[in-house]
Amino acid sequence: MAGSINKVILIGNLGKDPEIRRLESGIAVANFPIATSESYTDKSTGQKKEITDWHDIVLWRGLAELSEKYLKKGHKVYVEGRLKKRSWQDKEGNTRYSVEVVADNMTMLSKPTNQSQNKAFSNEGAPAAPSEIEINTKSSPDDFMPF
Numbered sequence: 001m002a003g004s005i006n007k008v009i010l011i012g013n014l015g016k017d018p019e020i021r022r023l024e025s026g027i028a029v030a031n032f033p034i035a036t037s038e039s040y041t042d043k044s045t046g047q048k049k050e051i052t053d054w055h056d057i058v059l060w061r062g063l064a065e066l067s068e069k070y071l072k073k074g075h076k077v078y079v080e081g082r083l084k085k086r087s088w089q090d091k092e093g094n095t096r097y098s099v100e101v102v103a104d105n106m107t108m109l110s111k112p113t114n115q116s117q118n119k120a121f122s123n124e125g126a127p128a129a130p131s132e133i134e135i136n137t138k139s140s141p142d143d144f145m146p147f
Contacts, residue, residue: 006082008101009054011109012036014075018059018067019026030064031059031100034077058084073111079103096133 012034019031037052045051057079059067071077091095 008081008083010034010036010057010079012055012077012079014071014073014077015054016073018064018071019145020064020068026111027061028064028068030057030059030067031060032067034079056098057081057104058100059106060102063103066108067106070108075108078105078107078109082104 015035017032021029022027031056033056034051038052039048039050041048042094079101081100081101084102085097085099087095089096117124
């Protein structure tokens with residue numbers, strides 16, 4: 001294999017509502033953590049145990065705007081993207097690091113929970129069903145010729 005791959009796929013639950021900010025250019029950026037869990041049975045005690053890992057997610061542009069409208073704490077999401085490590089200086093001058101998943105694809109797996117979100121998925125304002133068309137049974141075969 002000549003190249004390299006940086007690919008992450010996660011399905012988890014939001015740990016808090018997305019935090020949205022906008023750059024000076026107007027581009028939206030969303031940040032939120034998601035939790036993934038795995039269960040196993042402890043061989044020595046026979047008890048079922050669960051391990052939860054937290055992942056910091058970053059969404060840009062349209063995905064960030066969708067998350068602002070529809071995602072809430074506890075919602076289940078599918079996220080596909082790449083790992084990105086960044087560093088910064090804290091107040092004491094120490095270099096700090098974080099690893100984030102910069103998402104290229106996000107799919108909402110939970111239904112919206114509040115009324116304002118449910119309207120986005122309702123039939124309210126949709127056009128009425130088409131009315132029945134009268135069929136003329138006394139027509140001649142010439143009425144149906146396309147020319």
